[in-house]
Amino acid sequence: xxxxxxxxxxxxxxxxxxxxxxxxxxxxxxxxxxxxxxxxxxxxxxxxxxxxxxxxxxxxxxxxxxxxxxxxxxxxxxxxxxxxxxxxxxxxxxxxxxxxxxxxxxxxxxxxxxxxxxxxxxxxxxxxxxxxxxxxxxxxxxxxxxxxxxxxxxxxxxxxxxxxxxxxxxxxxxxxxxxxxxxxxxxxxxxxxxxxxxxxxxxxxxxxxxxxxxxxxxxxx
Amino acid sequence: xxxxxxxxxxxxxxxxxxxxxxxxxxxxxxxxxxxxxxxxxxxxxxxxxxxxxxxxxxxxxxxxxxxxxxxxxxxxxxxxxxxxxxxxxxxxxxxxxxxxxxxxxxxxxxxxxxxxxxxxxxxxxxxxxxxxxxxxxxxxxxxxxxxxxxxxxxxxxxxxxxxxxxxxxxxxxxxxxxxxxxxxxxxxxxxxxxxxxxxxxxxxxxxxxxxxxxxxxxxxx
Numbered sequence: 001x002x003x004x005x006x007x008x009x010x011x012x013x014x015x016x017x018x019x020x021x022x023x024x025x026x027x028x029x030x031x032x033x034x035x036x037x038x039x040x041x042x043x044x045x046x047x048x049x050x051x052x053x054x055x056x057x058x059x060x061x062x063x064x065x066x067x068x069x070x071x072x073x074x075x076x077x078x079x080x081x082x083x084x085x086x087x088x089x090x091x092x093x094x095x096x097x098x099x100x101x102x103x104x105x106x107x108x109x110x111x112x113x114x115x116x117x118x119x120x121x122x123x124x125x126x127x128x129x130x131x132x133x134x135x136x137x138x139x140x141x142x143x144x145x146x147x148x149x150x151x152x153x154x155x156x157x158x159x160x161x162x163x164x165x166x167x168x169x170x171x172x173x174x175x176x177x178x179x180x181x182x183x184x185x186x187x188x189x190x191x192x193x194x195x196x197x198x199x200x201x202x203x204x205x206x207x208x209x210x211x212x213x214x215x216x217x218x219x220x221x
Numbered sequence: 222x223x224x225x226x227x228x229x230x231x232x233x234x235x236x237x238x239x240x241x242x243x244x245x246x247x248x249x250x251x252x253x254x255x256x257x258x259x260x261x262x263x264x265x266x267x268x269x270x271x272x273x274x275x276x277x278x279x280x281x282x283x284x285x286x287x288x289x290x291x292x293x294x295x296x297x298x299x300x301x302x303x304x305x306x307x308x309x310x311x312x313x314x315x316x317x318x319x320x321x322x323x324x325x326x327x328x329x330x331x332x333x334x335x336x337x338x339x340x341x342x343x344x345x346x347x348x349x350x351x352x353x354x355x356x357x358x359x360x361x362x363x364x365x366x367x368x369x370x371x372x373x374x375x376x377x378x379x380x381x382x383x384x385x386x387x388x389x390x391x392x393x394x395x396x397x398x399x400x401x402x403x404x405x406x407x408x409x410x411x412x413x414x415x416x417x418x419x420x421x422x423x424x425x426x427x428x429x430x431x432x433x434x435x436x437x438x439x440x441x442x
Contacts, residue, residue: 068403068404068407069403069407070403092418093411093414093415093418094415094418094419094421094422096422098319101322104326104415105325105326105329108326108329108408108411108412108415111407111408111411112333112408114404115402115404115405115407115408125404126404126407127407127408127411128407128411129410129411129414129415129418130414131414131417132407132410132411132414181336182289182290182291183289183335183336183346183347184336184337186289186290186332186336186347186348186349186353187329187332187333187336187348189350189353190314190329190332190348190349190350190353191329193314193350193351193352193353194314194315194325194329194350196352197313197314197315197350198315200315201315201317
C-alpha cells in the first residue's frame with residue numbers, strides 16, 4: 001500500500017562514522033523500516049526503470065553531488081505526474097553561525113576546483129544555491145510552496161570534513177594537478193586561504209556546518 | 222635629497238568620491254607635498270625608465286589590480302638593489318567584522334569571473350592572499366620582517382562598492398557573456414548568491430570592508 005523507495009548510488013561501504021549500509025540497516029530495523037526498499041542506483045536510472053508513482057519525492061542533500069545541474073533538471077522533469085510534491089534539503093550557501101563561515105568558503109573553493117575536472121568523485125560537484133535550484137524547478141513546471149532554513153548543531157561534522165579537505169596541503173597539490181591557467185589557480189588558492197583565515201579566527205574552536213535550506217515544491221497549475 | 226616618486230597608471234579622472242587627480246592635488250598641497258613627484262605609469266614601465274634608487278617602496282592596494290601575479294614578481298625583482306624595504310598593504314581575504322563578510326565573498330566571485338576574461342578593467346584581477354604575496358616575495362629574494370592586519374572603518378566604501386557590483390543583476394549578465402562552461406557558471410552564480418545571503422543577514426545595515434594586511438619586507442641576507 002505504502003511504497004517507500006529510497007535511492008542512493010553510493011557504495012554501501014561509503015560514509016563515516018557509519019557507512020551507508022549501516023545507516024540503511026539502522027532505518028530498516030526501525031518501526032517503519034519494513035516499508036522501505038533500498039535501491040543502489042542513480043536517481044535518473046531508477047526513475048526510468050519503473051512506472052511506480054509516489055505521493056512525495058524527497059531530495060535530501062544530494063543535489064551538490066550531481067555531476068551537473070542537468071541531473072537535477074532531468075530528475076525534476078521525470079517526477080512530473082509521478083509525485084504531487086518534491087521536498088528538497090540542501091546547503092544554503094550561508095552561515096548564520098561564525099563557526100560555519102569556513103564551510104561556505106571551503107565549498108566555494110572545492111566547487112571551483114571540481115568545475116575544472118571532468119572526472120570527479122568529490123562531494124561537491126554542483127553546489128547550486130537555493131535560488132538556482134528554485135529556478136530549475138520553476139523552469140520545468142514546479143512551484144515553490146514553502147521554504148525555510150535551519151542551523152545545524154555543531155555535532156554535524158560535514159562542515160569540519162569539507163573544511164579539512166580544503167585546508168589540507170593535499171588540496172594545493174590537487175589545484176596544481178587539475179588547473180593549468182595561473183589566474184584560475186590564483187583564485188582557488190586565495191579562496192583556500194580565505195578558508196584558512198576564517199578557521200583561524202575560531203581560536204581553535206570547532207568548525208561548524210552551514211545553514212540548511214528546506215523547500216517544498218508542488219506542480220504549478 | 223629626498224626623492225618621492227608616486228606611481229599610478231590610472232586615468233586622473235578615475236575614483237570616487239574624489240578622483241585620483243583630486244587626491245594627488247590634496248597631497249601635493251600638504252606640508253610634505255612638494256617632495257612628491259606624480260607619475261602616470263605602470264610600475265614595471267616606471268622602474269625600467271629610471272635608475273633612481275629609494276629607501277622604501279610602498280605597494281598600497283595595487284596588487285589586486287595587477288593583470289597577473291607575474292606583475293608583482295617583476296616589480297619585486299626590479300626593486301632589488303634599488304630599495305632596502307618593501308611595504309605592502311592589501312586586502313587580507315578575511316573579515317573580522319560580520320559586516321565585511323560579503324566583501325570577502327564578492328571579491329572571490331569577481332576574481333573568479335575576471336580569471337576567465339583576457340581583457341578586464343575590473344578592480345579585482347589578481348586577488349592574491351597574504352600567503353601568496355609572501356610566497357612570491359620570498360621566491361625573488363625578499364624576507365618578511367613584520368606583518369599585521371587592520372580593520373577598516375565602516376566609512377571606507379570599497380566593500381560596499383565591490384559587493385554592489387556583484388549583487389547587481391548586471392553581474393549575472395557578465396557571467397552569461399564571459400563564461401561558456403555551465404559548471405563554471407554555476408559556481409560563480411553560487412558565490413554571488415552566497416554574497417547576497419551574507420548581505421541579507423546584516424538586516425539593512427551597512428556593508429563593511431574586509432581586513433587589510435600590512436607587511437614589511439627586506440632583502441634576505
